[in-house]
Amino acid sequence: MGALLEFEDISIVYRTQEGEVFAVEGVKLALAAGQALGLVGESGCGKSTLALAALGLLPRSARITHGAIRFDGDLISGKGESELRPLRWRRMAYVPQSALASLVPVHSIRRQFRDTAAAHGMRATEADARAVELLRQVELDRAVLDRFPHELSGGMRQRAIIALALLFRPPMLVADEPTTGLDVIVQRQIVNLLSDLRRSEGLSLIFISHDIGVVAELCDRVAVLYAGEVMEEGPTTEVLSRPAHPYTMGLAQSFPDIRAPDRPLVSIAGHTPRLTEPTRACPFASRCPFVREVCRTTKPARVRVAQGRSIACHFASDSEAMREAAARPGLWDAGQAA
Amino acid sequence: MTDTSSLSAPPALVVRIAVPMRRLARFLAIAFETWSGSFGITVLAIIVLVAALSPWIAPYDPIANHFNQAGQLKRLEPPSAAHWLGTTYYGLDVLSQMIDGTRIVLVVGITCAFFIAIIGTNVGLVAGYYGGRIDAALMRITGLAFGIPFIPFAVVLVALLGPSLWNMILTISLLMWRTTARVIRSQVLSVRERGFVKAAKIAGASDLRIIYVHIFPNVLPMTLLYVAFDIAWAVLAEASISFLGFGDPNQVSWGQMLYLAYVSGSIRQAWWWTIPPGLGLSLFVIAVFLVGRQYEKLASPRLR
Amino acid sequence: MEFLGFAARRTVHTAVTLVLLLVFMFVLFRLIPGDPTTLLLGTGELTLEAQQRLRAQWGLDQSLFEQLLAYCRNLISGELGLSFYYRRPVTEVIGPMLINTVILMLPILVLAIGLGIVIGTWLGWRRGERVEELGAVLVLIPRALPVFWTGIVLLSLFAYKLQWFPIGGIREAFFYPEAWYQNLPYYDVLQHLVLPVATGVLASMADPLMIMRTSLIEVRDEEFMVLARARGLSTRSLQRLARRSALLPVLTYSAVMVGFAFGGQVLLEVVFTWPGMGRLMVNSVTQRDYPVAQAAFFLMASVVVVLNLIVDLLYGWLDPRIRHD
Numbered sequence: 001m002g003a004l005l006e007f008e009d010i011s012i013v014y015r016t017q018e019g020e021v022f023a024v025e026g027v028k029l030a031l032a033a034g035q036a037l038g039l040v041g042e043s044g045c046g047k048s049t050l051a052l053a054a055l056g057l058l059p060r061s062a063r064i065t066h067g068a069i070r071f072d073g074d075l076i077s078g079k080g081e082s083e084l085r086p087l088r089w090r091r092m093a094y095v096p097q098s099a100l101a102s103l104v105p106v107h108s109i110r111r112q113f114r115d116t117a118a119a120h121g122m123r124a125t126e127a128d129a130r131a132v133e134l135l136r137q138v139e140l141d142r143a144v145l146d147r148f149p150h151e152l153s154g155g156m157r158q159r160a161i162i163a164l165a166l167l168f169r170p171p172m173l174v175a176d177e178p179t180t181g182l183d184v185i186v187q188r189q190i191v192n193l194l195s196d197l198r199r200s201e202g203l204s205l206i207f208i209s210h211d212i213g214v215v216a217e218l219c220d221r222v223a224v225l226y227a228g229e230v231m232e233e234g235p236t237t238e239v240l241s242r243p244a245h246p247y248t249m250g251l252a253q254s255f256p257d258i259r260a261p262d263r264p265l266v267s268i269a270g271h272t273p274r275l276t277e278p279t280r281a282c283p284f285a286s287r288c289p290f291v292r293e294v295c296r297t298t299k300p301a302r303v304r305v306a307q308g309r310s311i312a313c314h315f316a317s318d319s320e321a322m323r324e325a326a327a328r329p330g331l332w333d334a335g336q337a338a
Numbered sequence: 339m340t341d342t343s344s345l346s347a348p349p350a351l352v353v354r355i356a357v358p359m360r361r362l363a364r365f366l367a368i369a370f371e372t373w374s375g376s377f378g379i380t381v382l383a384i385i386v387l388v389a390a391l392s393p394w395i396a397p398y399d400p401i402a403n404h405f406n407q408a409g410q411l412k413r414l415e416p417p418s419a420a421h422w423l424g425t426t427y428y429g430l431d432v433l434s435q436m437i438d439g440t441r442i443v444l445v446v447g448i449t450c451a452f453f454i455a456i457i458g459t460n461v462g463l464v465a466g467y468y469g470g471r472i473d474a475a476l477m478r479i480t481g482l483a484f485g486i487p488f489i490p491f492a493v494v495l496v497a498l499l500g501p502s503l504w505n506m507i508l509t510i511s512l513l514m515w516r517t518t519a520r521v522i523r524s525q526v527l528s529v530r531e532r533g534f535v536k537a538a539k540i541a542g543a544s545d546l547r548i549i550y551v552h553i554f555p556n557v558l559p560m561t562l563l564y565v566a567f568d569i570a571w572a573v574l575a576e577a578s579i580s581f582l583g584f585g586d587p588n589q590v591s592w593g594q595m596l597y598l599a600y601v602s603g604s605i606r607q608a609w610w611w612t613i614p615p616g617l618g619l620s621l622f623v624i625a626v627f628l629v630g631r632q633y634e635k636l637a638s639p640r641l642r
Numbered sequence: 643m644e645f646l647g648f649a650a651r652r653t654v655h656t657a658v659t660l661v662l663l664l665v666f667m668f669v670l671f672r673l674i675p676g677d678p679t680t681l682l683l684g685t686g687e688l689t690l691e692a693q694q695r696l697r698a699q700w701g702l703d704q705s706l707f708e709q710l711l712a713y714c715r716n717l718i719s720g721e722l723g724l725s726f727y728y729r730r731p732v733t734e735v736i737g738p739m740l741i742n743t744v745i746l747m748l749p750i751l752v753l754a755i756g757l758g759i760v761i762g763t764w765l766g767w768r769r770g771e772r773v774e775e776l777g778a779v780l781v782l783i784p785r786a787l788p789v790f791w792t793g794i795v796l797l798s799l800f801a802y803k804l805q806w807f808p809i810g811g812i813r814e815a816f817f818y819p820e821a822w823y824q825n826l827p828y829y830d831v832l833q834h835l836v837l838p839v840a841t842g843v844l845a846s847m848a849d850p851l852m853i854m855r856t857s858l859i860e861v862r863d864e865e866f867m868v869l870a871r872a873r874g875l876s877t878r879s880l881q882r883l884a885r886r887s888a889l890l891p892v893l894t895y896s897a898v899m900v901g902f903a904f905g906g907q908v909l910l911e912v913v914f915t916w917p918g919m920g921r922l923m924v925n926s927v928t929q930r931d932y933p934v935a936q937a938a939f940f941l942m943a944s945v946v947v948v949l950n951l952i953v954d955l956l957y958g959w960l961d962p963r964i965r966h967d
Contacts, residue, residue, distance in 0.1 A: 057872055115879070116874070116875070478659065482659055484946070494939065570786070581912075582909070599794075606802045607802075615791075616794070620783075
């Protein structure tokens with residue numbers, strides 16, 4: 001289908017001191033060229049793991065136990081470092097959450113550009129020229145080149161790291177919570193910047209965030225993750241305004257809506273499951289207000305609910321009714337009936 | 339802590355013994371988790387056993403001279419049926435000396451480690467908790483201890499006090515607490531910022547109580563870890579001091595065996611005299627390291 | 643600016659420590675029973691009154707405090723006193739020995755730290771692989787061997803049995819070069835250096851190695867390493883990047899290491915009959931030659947204390963947070 005990036009039923013497990021953690025289970029997602037896909041969910045839902053996996057950056061303690069990841073049709077989940085290197089930064093770039101922690105603290109910004117360029121055979125002079133051009137594009141002064149990361153403000157750092165990511169005009173950018181921790185004004189700047197870049201460069205974007213508002217603005221499609229599995233996926237406006245999965249319904253209600261400022265916010269009772277064992281049940285079963293017996297015993301398959309939309313729920317056909325019920329905040333406060 | 343009083347069946351006394359025994363067993367089991375750990379603890383167990391049974395398993399009196407048929411001293415005899423590890427320049431049986439030497443290893447090791455733990459931990463606790471002038475003063479003393487090169491100082495002290503076992507233990511303990519003190523202090527610095535400590539302070543607990551009831555249990559794993567390594571360092575220190583000729587002449591120590599071997603010019607040919615004591619020391623220290631490594635993971639989980 | 647304040651405070655602190663050390667040591671030495679004259683008395687060389695005269699001459703009949711003051715006065719003018727045993731100025735006695743000690747100590751430290759860094763990086767990079775587990779255990783073995791025993795073993799094997807190297811000392815009394823390579827400058831000394839240096843390196847290498855290894859393991863998991871990998875940097879560049887950050891703890895430990903090295907130095911000098919300061923110190927204690935023992939001891943201790951100061955200053959310069967101490 002010409003997807004740029006495809007997760008084919010992928011499962012990822014981490015080896016830790018306390019045992020194995022099943023961070024991602026059977027995820028099927030695709031990013032088409034020129035598209036922006038948002039990955040949302042609570043902490044620990046597996047979105048960062050997916051991002052790292054897509055870039056071939058999983059730590060040594062992680063293993064892909066099932067499935068595959070394809071980039072531009074090419075299988076990358078089994079590739080070694082030397083095979084991945086030609087792809088790195090040229091075809092897929094990474095914008096991490098904390099620029100301060102991710103940039104080399106003792107190198108100037110110029111040095112970071114030059115080193116990256118040199119790793120791919122670009123000469124220092126050309127790298128400098130490109131750097132100036134890119135900094136201008138992200139609205140940073142060329143003086144930034146000679147600064148060190150800790151000498152820049154958070155927003156400037158984040159923009160610098162985005163400029164760095166664009167060094168080779170990669171077709172795909174993976175951004176992991178690039179606006180988290182920044183103040184709203186800077187957040188706005190970054191979001192605008194990414195929007196503009198998408199338009200001007202035709203960038204494909206995987207955007208990870210737990211902030212639904214930002215995702216709503218930036219992304220064409222969104223995938224809602226919970227406990228390492230995809231709960232719902234579809235066009236952003238559809239999913240957020242008319243959610244079809246109970247979890248998405250709860251999520252959407254937990255963010256303030258400027259159109260209804262007096263609506264009380266919802267918090268979903270309970271907590272995310274520990275991922276130390278693979279389950280055969282629906283991961284949301286312990287917190288879902290609509291739970292039934294079958295939810296606790298069988299994992300729901302992904303079913304289509306509309307054109308380009310799917311959810312993982314046994315009761316997909318009842319989504320209309322559930323949505324109405326979900327709109328009543330009392331439903332969420334009650335938690336689950338014994 | 340499990341509340342065993344709410345369980346129904348076992349009588350209280352049985353539970354009081356069984357639960358700690360099970361915990362001890364589980365604690366010891368950690369050493370056996372790897373090949374290296376198992377090797378280490380086996381070696382240590384053997385040494386302890388030999389030391390305990392030494393009067394009975396040594397074939398001869400370690401300080402008795404041996405003479406042959408013609409009444410001559412059996413000097414530097416290579417290993418034979420009568421003397422499995424041969425004899426020394428002075429006609430003493432090497433094997434018996436090796437067996438007897440295990441006692442010093444344990445006595446010095448454990449006693450020194452005990453004193454080092456007490457001094458070092460308390461200095462670290464007090465310095466880390468009170469901070470300010472007390473900390474500065476204690477750290478200055480610790481700095482002094484670090485500045486003094488160990489062996490030269492030990493030599494001087496033993497010359498001053500006389501070469502007895504107790505003086506040796508005193509000397510070693512007097513300087514070696516410095517590392518433990520520093521490490522415990524830095525641990526205390528981070529523990530004292532924790533919530534439960536502040537809570538105890540607000541609740542009005544006395545300083546002493548906070549230090550020993552709240553903070554100390556949290557630095558205890560680190561203390562125990564260093565105690566283990568200190569046993570090894572103390573044993574090596576005693577061996578070094580004895581090798582330089584300042585050991586207790588009334589005790590048989592492996593370091594002293596090497597001193598006598600060297601000083602009598604016997605290292606040239608008497609491998610049966612020079613290899614066993616050094617090998618014994620090395621195995622002991624390696625064993626302590628290996629076992630210590632197993633428990634290191636308890637004291638600082640990050641190392642996984 | 644605040645660095646200067648920090649540096650000043652630390653320097654004063656060190657000076658005080660040195661003074662305390664001096665006094666402490668002075669008293670300690672004076673407490674050792676017997677003085678140099680009793681040794682001479684025992685050999686029948688001195689009558690009782692001759693002894694009194696000697697003691698007066700050497701200032702041994704004054705009070706401890708007076709002796710200390712006199713010593714300090716002399717110290718400031720660079721006068722370290724007269725060796726009781728050699729009947730020569732202490733500086734003359736210690737001087738050449740000091741040089742010999744440095745000749746032995748320096749190669750050991752340089753090699754131990756250098757090898758430690760290289761092997762530590764190699765091991766740290768391979769964390770999790772079998773070879774790393776094995777390596778970590780293997781490295782601890784030379785560390786556990788008593789350094790004097792390793793020396794004895796190497797001596798009996800390579801010097802006595804195989805006769806590849808001389809059995810001790812720093813040079814032969816009479817050295818006649820035979821093969822062509824033996825004409826190279828300092829060949830004799832170098833030949834004598836091999837075994838003691840090998841012994842010393844084996845014992846000292848493990849600490850910097852393990853520190854480098856642990857440091858590298860930690861650095862590797864830092865976020866900037868993840869991005870560096872994402873940027874497509876080659877393995878060599880990644881290693882270089884990691885190593886640079888991981889190096890700091892090793893370098894700071896190196897200074898502390900010198901302190902520990904003095905202890906090992908004494909043992910090495912005794913085993914290999916190396917005419918250095920360590921051996922001199924031990925002998926002078928036995929001989930009750932306090933000026934020499936004292937000077938040697940104080941010299942060693944000062945080196946350690948000053949090196950610690952340098953390390954503290956380095957730390958303060960590199961990590962601004964420490965400057966408030």
